[in-house]
Amino acid sequence: MSGAVCCRVAAVVALLPLLAALPSRVRIGAIFTEDRRGGHVEMAFKYAVLKVNSDTLLLPNITLEYDIQYAYRDDSFHAAKKACGQLQGGVFGLFGPSDTLLGAHVQSICDSLDVPHVETRLDVDPRRRQFSVNLHPSYQDLTRAFRDLMGFLNWTRVAVVYEEDAGLVKLQDLVKAPPDLEMEVYIRQAGPSHYRHVLREIKDKGIFNLVVDTNPENIQLFLRSLLQLQMNDDRYHYLFTCFVSSS
CATH class of the missing domain: 3.40.50.2300 (Response regulator)
Known part of the structure; x- marks a missing residue:
């Protein structure tokens, strides 16, 4: 068995107690700016969900569903409302948006509610956040x-x-x-x-x-x-x- 497969199996075993507490269908939210509607970042997000669902080891007996919303770059108020609506709808985590201004608002909401947040934006704030992962170079x-x-x-x-x-x-x-x-x-x-x-x-x-x-x-x-x-x-x-x- 290769090292990569061993690591994957070990990770699944470690997560078994947490996976048992999850429902069979898990909704995750994503917010993209209107100018990136249908762009390759959104396509990559959808493809990632498809790949996770097709992997029988990664999340066994769990199906991911996505809720995608769009916001204008200069409208942080409605972007925050969309994020709050997704959280009220039961999403387990949020992705995006990559816009610096909108991303900061959504990240703040996720921080205050202890919701996992994944983003790709330039962030000049060096503080580490417990529930946020930024994939953009620091x-x-x-x-x-x-x-x-x-x-x-x-x-x-x-x-x-x-x-x-x-x-x-x-x-x-x-x-x-x-x-x-x-x-x-x-x-x-x-x-x-x-x-x-x-x-x-x-x-x-x-x-x-x-x-x-x-x-x-x-x-x-x-x-x-x-x-x-x-x-x-x-x-x-x-x-x-x-x-x-x-x-």
């Missing part, structure tokens, strides 16, 4: 990795381009130069309507190293602006701190 680990890379490449002049205020908060420790590196930092906020204007300013200043935190949905527009300004030769180096959209 803010501290990302910052350390980015700073190590900038120090290794000996970046002495850097332009930081961010789109949302939360991006600047995320980058505040990143733009602090390592102790052994003197670094000049030029910070600008830019959206799709003025990517080219800000990038032209950076080009005119002769800055060739850029840290970019922009909305993943707008990354194609940003790259198009780079091509239009011919800022894509071997002199320029880019460090993108945003992640690809799941839509």
Whole structure:
């Protein structure tokens, strides 16, 4: 018997007392933002439930059912109401949303009610939470990795381009130069309507190293602006701190 199978069997044996207390059908809730409705994150969630149900060892005699709700990114009130409605409906745990603002509200509700919560969002709060698991790389680990890379490449002049205020908060420790590196930092906020204007300013200043935190949905527009300004030769180096959209 392989080591992986042994570990799985041992885990099931350890969970038997808890599994015996569960009903034959267990409902779990998930909240996704409207712009990610039907996206690959939602499909992955549904596929994971299907895989768990098809595994006879993982949750024997238990069938998972999901309750999926959607919320707008700028509507934390209704996102919280949807989470409360799911909990009143008897869900045993909640997944998402990945939006920073909405995720914080839902996570707070789960914390206060001791409900398991799984999320994938950037969280700048370093405190550990007993009932929450965040699958997103931690803010501290990302910052350390980015700073190590900038120090290794000996970046002495850097332009930081961010789109949302939360991006600047995320980058505040990143733009602090390592102790052994003197670094000049030029910070600008830019959206799709003025990517080219800000990038032209950076080009005119002769800055060739850029840290970019922009909305993943707008990354194609940003790259198009780079091509239009011919800022894509071997002199320029880019460090993108945003992640690809799941839509």
